[in-house]
Amino acid sequence: xxxxxxxxxxxxxxxxAVLLMLFGLRLPxxxxxxxxxxxxxxxxxxxxxxxxxxxxxGLLVVLYAWAAVTGLDLPLTLHFNPLSAPMTLMVxxxxxxxxxxxxxxxxxxxxxxxxxxLLNLFVFAMLLIVLADSLLLVFxxxxxxxxxxxxxxxxxxxEGKNADAGRKAFLVTRVGDVFFGIALLWLFALTGTLSISAxxxxxxxxxxxxxxxxxxxxxxxxxxxxxxxxxMSWLADAMAGPTPVSALIHAATMVxxxxxxxxxxxxxxxxxxxxxxxxATVGGLTAFYAATCALAQREIKRxxxxxxxxxxxxxxxxxxxxxxxAAMFHLITHAFFKALLFxxxxxxxxxxDGENDLFKLGGLSRKAPQVAILLVIGALCLAGVPLxxxxxxxxxxxxxxxxxxxxxxxILWLLGIISALLTAxxxxxxxxxxxxxxxxxxxxxxxxxxxxxxxxxxxxxxxxAGLLNLPPLLGGGERLMHFLGPYAGLQPEVSHxxxxxxxxxxxxxxxxxxxxxxxxxxxxxxAQEGARIDFFRSGWQIDTLIATVLLRPFxxxxxxxxxxxxxxxxDGVIAGLAQCCRFGSSSVLRMATGRLSTAVTSMTVxxxxxxxxxxxTLLLR
Amino acid sequence: MIVPIGHVLLLALILLLLGIACVLARRTLIMxxxxxxxxxxxxxxxxxxxxxxxxxxxxxxxAVFLMAMTAAEVAISLAMVVYLRRRKGTIIADAFDGMKx
Numbered sequence: 258x259x260x261x262x263x264x265x266x267x268x269x270x271x272x273x274a275v276l277l278m279l280f281g282l283r284l285p286x287x288x289x290x291x292x293x294x295x296x297x298x299x300x301x302x303x304x305x306x307x308x309x310x311x312x313x314x315g316l317l318v319v320l321y322a323w324a325a326v327t328g329l330d331l332p333l334t335l336h337f338n339p340l341s342a343p344m345t346l347m348v349x350x351x352x353x354x355x356x357x358x359x360x361x362x363x364x365x366x367x368x369x370x371x372x373x374x375l376l377n378l379f380v381f382a383m384l385l386i387v388l389a390d391s392l393l394l395v396f397x398x399x400x401x402x403x404x405x406x407x408x409x410x411x412x413x414x415x416e417g418k419n420a421d422a423g424r425k426a427f428l429v430t431r432v433g434d435v436f437f438g439i440a441l442l443w444l445f446a447l448t449g450t451l452s453i454s455a456x457x458x459x460x461x462x463x464x465x466x467x468x469x470x471x472x473x474x475x476x477x478x479x480x481x482x483x484x485x486x487x488x489m490s491w492l493a494d495a496m497a498g499p500t501p502v503s504a505l506i507h508a509a510t511m512v513x514x515x516x517x518x519x520x521x522x523x524x525x526x527x528x529x530x531x532x533x534x535x536x537a538t539v540g541g542l543t544a545f546y547a548a549t550c551a552l553a554q555r556e557i558k559r560x561x562x563x564x565x566x567x568x569x570x571x572x573x574x575x576x577x578x579x580x581x582x583a584a585m586f587h588l589i590t591h592a593f594f595k596a597l598l599f600x601x602x603x604x605x606x607x608x609x610d611g612e613n614d615l616f617k618l619g620g621l622s623r624k625a626p627q628v629a630i631l632l633v634i635g636a637l638c639l640a641g642v643p644l645x646x647x648x649x650x651x652x653x654x655x656x657x658x659x660x661x662x663x664x665x666x667x668i669l670w671l672l673g674i675i676s677a678l679l680t681a682x683x684x685x686x687x688x689x690x691x692x693x694x695x696x697x698x699x700x701x702x703x704x705x706x707x708x709x710x711x712x713x714x715x716x717x718x719x720x721x722a723g724l725l726n727l728p729p730l731l732g733g734g735e736r737l738m739h740f741l742g743p744y745a746g747l748q749p750e751v752s753h754x755x756x757x758x759x760x761x762x763x764x765x766x767x768x769x770x771x772x773x774x775x776x777x778x779x780x781x782x783x784a785q786e787g788a789r790i791d792f793f794r795s796g797w798q799i800d801t802l803i804a805t806v807l808l809r810p811f812x813x814x815x816x817x818x819x820x821x822x823x824x825x826x827x828d829g830v831i832a833g834l835a836q837c838c839r840f841g842s843s844s845v846l847r848m849a850t851g852r853l854s855t856a857v858t859s860m861t862v863x864x865x866x867x868x869x870x871x872x873x874t875l876l877l878r
Numbered sequence: 879m880i881v882p883i884g885h886v887l888l889l890a891l892i893l894l895l896l897g898i899a900c901v902l903a904r905r906t907l908i909m910x911x912x913x914x915x916x917x918x919x920x921x922x923x924x925x926x927x928x929x930x931x932x933x934x935x936x937x938x939x940x941a942v943f944l945m946a947m948t949a950a951e952v953a954i955s956l957a958m959v960v961y962l963r964r965r966k967g968t969i970i971a972d973a974f975d976g977m978k979x
Contacts, residue, residue: 851977852975853910853974861901
């Protein structure tokens, strides 16, 4: 029973997606939504039913014995273990709520079948990444989420801007995928297997330099999917998609895939301190970079996008510090509150008739108090207000980083602290600009219950997620860490004093952030302008930088190849040869008059010459 | 042999040169064909002379074959001349320069 159940978890959304693609247009609207939500909900139920099987070594199921020949055994396997089980539950649960929300959100949309088919396919691909033990399946899922995100970001493709954003997401993540693909093939060449658990078991036998190189390749692959430096430029533009897509891609699933991949490979990566430090550095820098960008954004969803980037940076920081447990903890809490924030933002935009400029919103607390409460709950979690889910998970990360013996990690810890402060500032800025003050845009209608209802469970989960992994200091048992067991990575030894200090510092940061935000944005906020703000708003001019460093030299090279090498060089040689031939032939051409007399005369002369020559040789003999 | 072989060969050579001159100099197809006939007959004459000199029949057989072949060739050639004449209204050889490069 269990193996079937495990296979059903990813296959149910796939089945629903295929069904929608084939027959969706003939189904009534209600059936389309029900099918899409039902499939994901059924996956959630299957995960819950399967939960007991996750303990210990977990459940390994061979889906299909692909390429089973002598000396080569590449079964397509799923692995339900303490690491993948919480992730699966999170993905299915959050996806179910997002699907529910999407039914209400897309109520007036024409093309709802395509939307839900892609959404279900996306969940399938994500579950494949999460559950697969075979790297081949991981790669299929990896490319699957890439494709689905492309199609979903560009869902309203009639507008060129959206289609461009989809293409950008696809291409930038593809850069990371190339590195992931190289790592994958290298691992296969080294170990002869594609099973993650088998590779991890053999990891100690690999040479140190190889492990470092593979770790860095995996990091680059993860950077593409998780929108980390230097492959982060796509995420902010990805907001062009419908809000449920933003919530699904940029909260629960796709962006966490990179972090999750590194967590899966942690036994391998942990053998290389260099790779770990690189991961932590990328994470820390991205956390800081994205937080500064989020501070300057005007559009509500772009703030959240940059905040996602920043939070995923925190997760990488945790992986780099060796604490997979903290990373997974933050991944899960972040999925709850970020999905909540995105969907609440979607409701806000919906209420304001498509207005998404922070400085034109406002006064939500009076006009739509329920939505405002939800948004504020999300903001509290994101800012890391004590006792919310985000507080515990972020502090677990900062504790792990701070407790790391190496000096480099102290700097990263400081970077993390600054990022946490910036997070608090931009989060409260968002909350104040949207909720406080007078309404700057008329809020005409009321949010439908279908839009708001799915947010409440997320709000509760976000607030109470700390209970999942309550530190012993507060009487908790660190249940997530214990559940993860050997998968939790290295646990830092932290004194109680340091833990209290960290908490005090975190609370102080939140307080300071709140005061700053309150003093600047609670009353009559003036829209920030100026060159400095523009620099941060455009993400440190990263697109311009990429254009100058990569795109323009590349197009210059292409132009050079086209105009100089191809048109002048290669075409020149060929044209020259043709010219030679034409010249040669034109000189011979004069002989070919086509007249019988010429032919006969030349033949006669030729024969006579031959005869003379023959006679000559005869006579000489 | 009554006639010395040298005289016969000389006659054949003269005939051949006359034929060649005819083919080269004349412009109408008919006259060129006549030149070709003269050349073939010069060759036939050499064959018959050789046969008489060596007292063997091969040369005479060859001459008979040459006559048969010439008859066939003339039949085909004249048919083509008629055809070409119908096509262009002339039998001057240089008018047919379709092979001009």
